[in-house]
Amino acid sequence: MDLLSTMRTALRALARNKMRSILTMLGMVIGVGAVIAMLGIGQGADQTMQKQIANLGSNMLFVTSGSMNLGGLRLGWGATKTLVRDDVTAMVKECHAVAAAAPGTQTTAQVVYGNDNWGTRVTGTTPEYFEIRTWPFQSGASFTEDDVTTAANVAVIGDTVRKNLFAATDPVGKTVRIGNLPFMVVGVLEAKGQSPAMSEDQDDTIIMPLTTLQKKITGQTWLRWVMLSAKSQSASYAAKQQIEALLRDRHRIREGQPDDFSVRNLAEFAQAASETSSVMTLLLGSIAGISLLVGGVMIMNIMLVSVTERTREIGIRLAIGATESDVQHQFLTEAVVISLLGGALGILIGLVASFVISTTVGWPILVSPMAIAGSAAVSMAVGIFFGYYPAQKAAQLDPIDALRYE
Amino acid sequence: MNPSGPNALSSQETSPASATGHAVIAVEDVHKTYDLGETKVHALRGVTLSIRRGEFVAIMGASGSGKSTFMNIIGCLDKPSSGRYLLEDTDVAQLDKKQLAGIRNRKIGFVFQGFNLLARTSALENTELPTLYARIDRAERHQRAVDALNMVGLSERMDHFPSQLSGGQQQRVAIARALVNRPSILLADEPTGNLDSRTSVEVMEIFQNLNNKGLTIILVTHEHDIAQFAKRNIIFRDGKVRRDELITTQSIASEVLKTMPTVEE
Numbered sequence: 001m002d003l004l005s006t007m008r009t010a011l012r013a014l015a016r017n018k019m020r021s022i023l024t025m026l027g028m029v030i031g032v033g034a035v036i037a038m039l040g041i042g043q044g045a046d047q048t049m050q051k052q053i054a055n056l057g058s059n060m061l062f063v064t065s066g067s068m069n070l071g072g073l074r075l076g077w078g079a080t081k082t083l084v085r086d087d088v089t090a091m092v093k094e095c096h097a098v099a100a101a102a103p104g105t106q107t108t109a110q111v112v113y114g115n116d117n118w119g120t121r122v123t124g125t126t127p128e129y130f131e132i133r134t135w136p137f138q139s140g141a142s143f144t145e146d147d148v149t150t151a152a153n154v155a156v157i158g159d160t161v162r163k164n165l166f167a168a169t170d171p172v173g174k175t176v177r178i179g180n181l182p183f184m185v186v187g188v189l190e191a192k193g194q195s196p197a198m199s200e201d202q203d204d205t206i207i208m209p210l211t212t213l214q215k216k217i218t219g220q221t222w223l224r225w226v227m228l229s230a231k232s233q234s235a236s237y238a239a240k241q242q243i244e245a246l247l248r249d250r251h252r253i254r255e256g257q258p259d260d261f262s263v264r265n266l267a268e269f270a271q272a273a274s275e276t277s278s279v280m281t282l283l284l285g286s287i288a289g290i291s292l293l294v295g296g297v298m299i300m301n302i303m304l305v306s307v308t309e310r311t312r313e314i315g316i317r318l319a320i321g322a323t324e325s326d327v328q329h330q331f332l333t334e335a336v337v338i339s340l341l342g343g344a345l346g347i348l349i350g351l352v353a354s355f356v357i358s359t360t361v362g363w364p365i366l367v368s369p370m371a372i373a374g375s376a377a378v379s380m381a382v383g384i385f386f387g388y389y390p391a392q393k394a395a396q397l398d399p400i401d402a403l404r405y406e
Numbered sequence: 407m408n409p410s411g412p413n414a415l416s417s418q419e420t421s422p423a424s425a426t427g428h429a430v431i432a433v434e435d436v437h438k439t440y441d442l443g444e445t446k447v448h449a450l451r452g453v454t455l456s457i458r459r460g461e462f463v464a465i466m467g468a469s470g471s472g473k474s475t476f477m478n479i480i481g482c483l484d485k486p487s488s489g490r491y492l493l494e495d496t497d498v499a500q501l502d503k504k505q506l507a508g509i510r511n512r513k514i515g516f517v518f519q520g521f522n523l524l525a526r527t528s529a530l531e532n533t534e535l536p537t538l539y540a541r542i543d544r545a546e547r548h549q550r551a552v553d554a555l556n557m558v559g560l561s562e563r564m565d566h567f568p569s570q571l572s573g574g575q576q577q578r579v580a581i582a583r584a585l586v587n588r589p590s591i592l593l594a595d596e597p598t599g600n601l602d603s604r605t606s607v608e609v610m611e612i613f614q615n616l617n618n619k620g621l622t623i624i625l626v627t628h629e630h631d632i633a634q635f636a637k638r639n640i641i642f643r644d645g646k647v648r649r650d651e652l653i654t655t656q657s658i659a660s661e662v663l664k665t666m667p668t669v670e671e
Contacts, residue, residue, distance in 0.1 A: 001538050009538075016526055316522045319483060320536045320583070321511020323504050399483050403522065 001326050010333040013306075021338060024302045027295025028342025028382065029349060032375050034288035036350025037357065039371045042281025044364035046274055053270045059099075059233045060132065061240060062264045063226040063247070081222040082251050082260050085210070088226050095246060097239035099231045102129035103210055105224040107217065111206060112177040113165040120161055122178065122206045124213025125227075130156075130189075132229045140172035140187030143209055151211040155183040158203040159191035178206065179217050236265045292378065295342065296386035303335050303390035314394050315402025328395035335387020336380060343379025347372055429456040429492070430591060430622050431480060436489030438475050438645075449475040451645035452489070459590070462617040463624045464633035464653075467642030473626050474595065476642065480624065481514055481593050482506045494590070511539050515584030519596035521576040523568045523583075529555065530564040533582045540587055554582035558612055574605035581612060592616065594625045598632055604666050610635040611659035635659055 001009070014021040065083040088103040104125040110117050127142045129135075143154045155178065162171055171185040192202040214221055230239035240263050247253075247261050264272065307314070314327055351367060358365040438450040450472045457463055467473040478484040479491060482498060491498045493509065501509070510516075523532045533554050537547040555564055558578040568576050577597060584592055594613070598606035614635060617623050627633050634657040641649040 002541065005538050012527075312522070313524060316524065317535070317539075318507070319481075319510060319516050319522075321507050321509075321539045321587075323507040323539070325504075326507075326539055400478055403518070 001322075001329065006329055006333050007337070009330055010337050013330075013334055014337060020302065024298055025338055025342035025345065027291065027298040028339050028379060029295075029346040031288065031292035031295040032343045032346025032379060033349040033353060034291055035285055035375055035378075036347055036367060036371060037353045037365075038284040038288040039281060040350070040354040040365040040367040041357065041363055042277065042284050043368060043371070044358070044366040046277040046281065047366050048364045049273055049277060050270055053266060053273065059230040059236045059239075060266050060269075061098075061228040061230060061236060061243065062269055063228065063243060064262045064264075065222065065224055066260065066262070081220075083223040083226065083247075084221065085223065087247060087250055088223070090246060090250065091226070091228065091243055095239060095242035097230050097235040097242055099229045100128045100132055101226055101228040102126050102132055103223045103226050104129065105210065105213060105218065105220065105222070107213070109178050109206075109217065111161065111165065113174065116165050118161060118164045120158075120204050120206055122208065122213065122217070124208055124210040124218075126210055129207065129227060132227050135192065136190045137187045138190045139170060140185070143186055148209040148211050151209060151215050153181055153183045153212060153216075154186045154208065156187040156189060156207045157185055158189050158205040158207075160201055160203040161206060162188050178208075181216060183208065230265075240265050292382060296339070296382040299335055299338055299383065300386040300390060302338075303331060303387055304393070306334075307331060307390050307394045310394075311397060311402045311405040314397050315399050315405065318397070318399035319403060324395040327397075328391045331391035331394045332384065332387045335391065336383035339379045339383030339387075340376070343376055343382075346379070347375055350375075428459055430459045430461075430494055431457040431624075432490075432492040433479075433486075434490040434492075436476075436479065436486040436491060438472075438479065438484070439487045448645055450479075450486070453645075453647055455640065455647060455650060457622065457624065459622055460617070460620055461622055461624075462613070462635075462637040463640060464636035464638070465624065465626045465640050465642065466628060466630075466633055467648075468628075470644075471642040472645040473642040477593060477595055477624070477626055481516060482509045507539075511536055512587050513589050513591060515587070515589040515592045517577070517580050517584050517592065517594040517597045519599040521568070521573075521580045521600070523576055523579055525569065526567055528565045528567060529560060529571065529579045529582075532568070532579055533586055535583060536587045550586050550588075551582070554586040555579070557585060558582045572605075573601050574608060577601060577605075577609055578612070581609070585616070590622060592621055592623045594623065596626055596628070598627065598629070604663070604668070606632060607635075607659050607662050607666060611663065614659050631657075 063083070065081070085103050088101050091098055092101050102125045104123055106121060106123040108119060109122045110119050111122075123129075126148050127145060130137075130142050137156075138159070140156070142156060143152065146152075147154050155176070157165075157171060157176075165171070165176065166174070171188055174185050175182050176185060177183070189203070189205075189207075228239065228243070230236040243263050244259070247263075248259065251260055253259060317327060317330075354365040354367055357363060433456070434454050436450055436453045437448070440447040440449060453472070453476060465473050465476065475484070479486055480493075482493070482501075485499065493513070498506070498509075524535070530548075530551050534547050534551040537550055542550070552561075552564070555561055558581050560575060560578050560582065563571060563575060566575075568579070571579065577600075581592075581597075592613075597613075598609055601609065610632065613623055613625070617637075623636070625632075625636055633639055634653060634655075636653060637656055638652050639649070640647055
């Protein structure tokens with residue numbers, strides 16, 4: 001039978017029992033819909049994050065102590081103790097492509113104001129940090145170089161800390177207790193919101209002079225990271241190489257030995273974040289993909305029932321001259337039609353669901369044409385794979401026995 | 407050729423030579439054994455016969471006599487365990503499944519006792535079914551189906567579903583379907599088994615008309631009356647041919663119909 005007739009026969013057979021066909025399709029519809037929505041969420045988050053990173057300034061560099069391999073940013077952070085403040089001074093002095101540098105380390109602590117307290121992230125760094133990150137103040141200002149030299153008890157707070165401890169009062173000039181020490185609030189940062197890159201609330205933070213944190217709170221002299229800006233975007237690669245060479249020299253790392261630090265420019269930073277995001281998206285998509293498997297099993301199940309029900313019909317077709325492959329193609333086509341229709345419907349519903357999610361919850365959703373094409377292809381593959389066995393069974397029926405079937 | 411007169415034919419005029427000489431079907435010492443686990447069933451125990459083009463053969467026999475097995479083998483639905491079956495001089499044992507399907511599609515037409523039409527499918531589409539497997543283009547398929555339905559007198563009911571047709575009409579559709587690819591042989595397995603007496607004779611009239619035009623027809627039946635409409639009678643017993651004789655006085659269906667009461671609507 002030619003393809004057109006096969007298609008028509010298949011559609012006719014499915015139309016004969018519309019309710020059953022629709023219910024069989026349901027597995028594919030839900031599966032594909034879920035996959036489209038999940039991929040949409042994942043890719044939307046990735047795109048937003050990439051935009052945010054791009055907004056940070058394309059000549060930013062990030063040095064972290066300890067080396068990391070792939071994926072997560074948090075792996076290997078602060079694993080080694082060799083990155084120190086003198087390294088940073090050297091970087092600024094000797095690496096010509098570097099414009100500014102801010103050393104940093106961090107911990108978590110409880111901060112108390114009056115009767116309220118709030119657990120938050122505490123970062124120790126230098127005033128250059130705010131410039132490099134282009135982070136403006138909503139009130140007050142940064143602490144100064146002198147504060148760093150004297151290890152003064154001053155702090156800059158983020159918007160979330162402000163909301164939770166100060167409500168409507170202006171925090172600037174007030175005293176809070178961090179650890180058990182009094183700190184004066186000198187500035188409040190503008191709200192920046194959730195960062196998908198770091199998957200944390202950027203505003204839930206307190207920033208104080210590096211020396212204060214090191215001497216009075218953590219007691220550690222080494223750094224976790226250094227944030228730098230290159231002189232220009234085109235200089236950022238050169239800056240990276242200069243920094244690497246410098247640190248290898250200062251840390252006495254010989255040829256062939258692994259570095260005890262990582263230097264990332266923005267592109268790599270974005271890449272690492274993107275890899276994490278891809279893993280997440282893949283995970284979400286895979287979980288949704290399990291329901292595709294269920295959809296396929298549903299199709300196989302119903303096709304098997306259908307073949308048994310139509311044993312007589314198959315016998316007739318074989319008797320009047322259908323070949324085994326004619327019968328096989330007929331039933332395979334039915335399975336593929338169900339799965340493709342289900343997939344198409346699923347794509348539609350997935351798009352609608354993505355739209356609804358993005359407008360109600362506010363998450364960014366990006367459904368790429370690749371995702372749609374991929375889903376269509378997978379639907380077809382599911383139909384072929386799960387329709388194969390029933391089609392084989394149908395084709396291999398003995399015509400005489402089949403004709404006698406009640 | 408056979409003079410198709412209105413009256414019964416005498417034995418002298420129905421000698422084998424009057425059918426076109428050449429054997430369409432030739433079986434030589436055919437055996438068929440079914441292996442059912444512990445027991446073996448010898449359905450055919452050495453059948454040798456030949457059927458020439460244009461013959462009208464009735465095959466009779468009790469249950470288990472092997473007549474259905476014989477039909478299945480002739481119809482290329484099954485293969486002999488031993489012996490030879492030559493269909494139009496081709497040894498069927500040499501053919502693969504695809505070629506056998508081709509034979510069933512183009513050379514042989516089947517008519518079954520239970521009609522075996524596809525439900526919820528129109529008479530026209532049912533008739534057209536074999537043409538779908540013959541890879542003929544759409545216009546030709548349609549025309550052939552229409553012609554076949556005209557031949558059995560069902561031109562006004564082409565769009566009816568089997569559920570809307572009487573038993574006799576359904577069997578006619580089945581006959582049209584069997585004829586649509588212009589086969590040289592028609593095999594009918596108890597074609598009148600599910601029909602009342604008058605409709606049975608109407609169906610036999612169709613068969614006789616087709617045979618008069620040269621179609622070779624082989625019919626299985628257990629009713630003597632029906633067998634009388636054929637020209638040759640082969641009786642099976644215990645897997646062998648017991649009797650093979652020409653029918654001396656063939657009943658003519660059109661005549662018999664005149665004597666039968668019409669079924670009230």
